[in-house]
Amino acid sequence: xxxxxxxxxxxxxxxxxxxxxxxxxxxxxxxxxxxxxxxxxxxxxxxxxxxxxxxxxxxxxxxxxxxxxxxxxxxxxxxxxxxxxxxxxxxxxxxxxxxxxxxxxxxxxxxxxxxxxxxxxxxxxxxxxxxxxxxxxxxxxxxxxxxxxxxxxxxxxxxxxxxxxxxxxxxxxxxxxxxxxxxxxxxxxxxxxxxxxxxxxxxxxxxxxxxxxxxxxxxxxxxxxxxxxxxxxxxxxxxxxxxxxxxxxxxxxxxxxxxxxxxxxxxxxxxxxxxxx
Amino acid sequence: xxxxxxxxxxxxxxxxxxxxxxxxxxxxxxxxxxxxxxxxxxxxxxxxxxxxxxxxxxxxxxxxxxxxxxxxxxxxxxxxxxxxxxxxxxxxxxxxxxxxxxxxxxxxxxxxxxxxxxxxxxxxxxxxxxxxxxxxxxxxxxxxxxxxxxxxxxxxxxxxxxxxxxxxxxxxxxxxxxxxxxxxxxxxxxxxxxxxxxxxxxxxxxxxxxxxxxxxxxxxxxxxxxxxxxxxxxxxxxxxxxxxxxxxxxxxxxxxxxxxxxxxxxxxxxxxxxxxxxxxxxxxxxxxxxxxxxxxxxxxxxxxxxxxxxxxxxxxxxxxxxxxxxxxxxx
Ligand SMILES: Nc1ncnc2c1ncn2[C@@H]1O[C@H](COP(=O)(O)OP(=O)(O)OP(=O)(O)O)[C@@H](O)[C@H]1O
Ligand SMILES: [Mg+2]
Numbered sequence: 001x002x003x004x005x006x007x008x009x010x011x012x013x014x015x016x017x018x019x020x021x022x023x024x025x026x027x028x029x030x031x032x033x034x035x036x037x038x039x040x041x042x043x044x045x046x047x048x049x050x051x052x053x054x055x056x057x058x059x060x061x062x063x064x065x066x067x068x069x070x071x072x073x074x075x076x077x078x079x080x081x082x083x084x085x086x087x088x089x090x091x092x093x094x095x096x097x098x099x100x101x102x103x104x105x106x107x108x109x110x111x112x113x114x115x116x117x118x119x120x121x122x123x124x125x126x127x128x129x130x131x132x133x134x135x136x137x138x139x140x141x142x143x144x145x146x147x148x149x150x151x152x153x154x155x156x157x158x159x160x161x162x163x164x165x166x167x168x169x170x171x172x173x174x175x176x177x178x179x180x181x182x183x184x185x186x187x188x189x190x191x192x193x194x195x196x197x198x199x200x201x202x203x204x205x206x207x208x209x210x211x212x213x214x215x216x217x218x219x220x221x222x223x224x225x226x227x228x229x230x231x232x233x234x235x236x237x238x239x240x241x242x243x244x245x246x247x248x249x250x251x252x253x254x255x256x257x258x259x260x261x262x263x264x265x266x267x268x269x270x271x272x273x274x275x276x277x
Numbered sequence: 278x279x280x281x282x283x284x285x286x287x288x289x290x291x292x293x294x295x296x297x298x299x300x301x302x303x304x305x306x307x308x309x310x311x312x313x314x315x316x317x318x319x320x321x322x323x324x325x326x327x328x329x330x331x332x333x334x335x336x337x338x339x340x341x342x343x344x345x346x347x348x349x350x351x352x353x354x355x356x357x358x359x360x361x362x363x364x365x366x367x368x369x370x371x372x373x374x375x376x377x378x379x380x381x382x383x384x385x386x387x388x389x390x391x392x393x394x395x396x397x398x399x400x401x402x403x404x405x406x407x408x409x410x411x412x413x414x415x416x417x418x419x420x421x422x423x424x425x426x427x428x429x430x431x432x433x434x435x436x437x438x439x440x441x442x443x444x445x446x447x448x449x450x451x452x453x454x455x456x457x458x459x460x461x462x463x464x465x466x467x468x469x470x471x472x473x474x475x476x477x478x479x480x481x482x483x484x485x486x487x488x489x490x491x492x493x494x495x496x497x498x499x500x501x502x503x504x505x506x507x508x509x510x511x512x513x514x515x516x517x518x519x520x521x522x523x524x525x526x527x528x529x530x531x532x533x534x535x536x537x538x539x540x541x542x543x544x545x546x547x548x549x550x551x552x553x554x555x556x557x558x559x560x561x562x563x564x565x566x567x568x569x570x571x572x573x574x575x576x577x578x579x580x581x582x583x584x585x586x587x588x589x590x591x592x593x594x595x596x597x598x599x600x601x602x603x604x605x606x607x608x
Binding site: 079082090092093096099107108122123 | 476480488490491492496
């Protein structure tokens with residue numbers, strides 16, 4: 001770390017969230033720097049989804065502090081994170097199945113007709129919402145035949161595309177994606193990765209949760225390794241091999257303060273074919 | 278970029294004809310038309326303006342209840358107490374107005390407020406505890422039933438002042454007399470049809486019924502939304518109470534007991550899914566008319582009323598079966 005490191009856009013210290021006996025977040029720290037793609041990786045159940053839910057207002061942590069652009073902030077709900085420009089693609093997508101794509105895209109931020117119809121009669125501007133939704137979906141270049149079909153009639157990948165397009169369309173400060181390519185084919189995954197790059201090129205930071213190591217190494221500027229409810233390490237993909245990162249994720253290796261690795265579990269490390277550096 | 282340069286051929290709204298054919302109301306509408314055709318051919322009196330006016334009068338009370346019921350069922354809830362809450366509201370209005378302790382309009386306002394209060398209580402229990410709507414409204418059914426009988430002292434209340442029964446008066450339309458209450462009910466249906474399909478609130482009701490957690494993650498305030506829906510339904514039951522009094526001219530503590538389930542019947546016959554998130558009040562209007570037309574037509578044919586009930590029951594099971602099968606197909 002250099003002294004001139006930019007201050008984080010979104011930061012968390014000591015987050016804790018318990019569900020009964022399960023501690024989903026166990027004193028987790030988090031730093032997202034301006035304009036970066038930060039990958040968050042970790043085993044199933046490591047607490048990645050819980051962490052980003054705390055960061056996006058979807059759950060209220062039991063303890064810990066969140067800062068947005070350096071200012072301490074408490075999100076009272078998803079609405080309050082959204083009003084600060086943070087958009088999220090949730091792992092289970094959070095779409096309304098019987099509603100069409102445009103309605104999902106504009107859910108909670110519907111456009112009203114101008115003038116009396118909109119003000120007095122609260123009439124929706126369905127046409128404009130359909131048009132704008134069409135533009136956003138076209139940006140993604142994912143094959144969709146119709147925007148008026150219900151989301152439940154889409155394939156899993158198409159649904160994911162809708163959720164991704166919605167988040168990217170509305171984000172003003174941060175985009176968070178929880179496994180956005182999990183259901184996508186090779187071509188569609190590539191399109192989402194392209195989209196993430198385009199978002200970053202606009203200067204907006206992206207948090208990407210993924211189990212796909214080649215994707216992570218392809219696109220991430222930094223990798224946040226999550227383990228047992230807390231941050232185990234933050235590394236640059238250029239400094240480590242995929243095998244080493246996986247070893248950190250599983251606890252075979254740990255990263256010391258100087259950025260070197262230490263063998264924590266020699267058998268596991270040997271099995272993974274990695275050693276300390 | 279303009280919309281025309283996008284690759285989506287049909288970003289225009291689907292045509293009205295296509296929407297009607299593919300809509301979930303298509304089946305119920307067809308059933309209604311077939312029933313009308315059948316009764317027109319088998320009885321002489323069915324196809325007259327007077328008879329249609331009568332059908333609408335007969336269904337306006339359960340129809341107004343069914344609007345509230347539709348809202349609640351769209352959120353994947355159910356309200357077993359609507360008819361009984363209406364009965365209590367009607368006793369409140371009738372008794373207050375008959376005793377003359379308050380002006381008739383105040384009596385009406387109090388009746389609406391009491392029913393709205395029941396809705397609010399249902400909504401709070403469903404949302405805040407939270408409890409299943411089935412159980413909450415089952416309990417509320419008993420509470421409202423008991424209060425109705427306690428407050429009325431088992432007496433039917435008559436000699437009501439004019440304003441309380443004004444909606445029962447008629448005006449001529451061609452050769453047919455129409456009650457103001459019928460018109461009012463139709464206006465309510467149109468109002469809620471508009472609100473559900475053309476306002477943000479309507480979208481949010483559907484989103485809530487689709488997936489409550491998704492609605493929350495999309496920034497919808499699901500708690501006030503849910504409580505608001507139950508309260509609105511309660512106020513509608515109050516309006517139904519007023520319509521009931523205007524139709525019968527009395528406050529009757531025995532009223533409304535079959536309406537609890539009849540309102541659900543109408544909603545289901547209209548193609549609204551008991552699983553939430555799908556359906557419409559226009560469908561419910563058709564459902565209400567189906568019940569009304571069957572009752573009326575069978576009566577004209579001289580079929581005993583117990584058989585009318587039997588046929589209604591079969592229709593409901595049929596409607597739910599169609600809903601379930603079409604949902605399976607959609608997967
Ligand atoms: N609503 C909840 N109630 C109870 N336990 C929960 C809840 N949400 C998460 N947990 C628990 O918290 C832990 C972390 O879950 P989380 O979903 O955050 O993991 P994850 O890293 O996102 O996993 P995956 O890679 O499978 O998505 C798990 O043990 C899970 O069982
Ligand atoms: Mg997860």
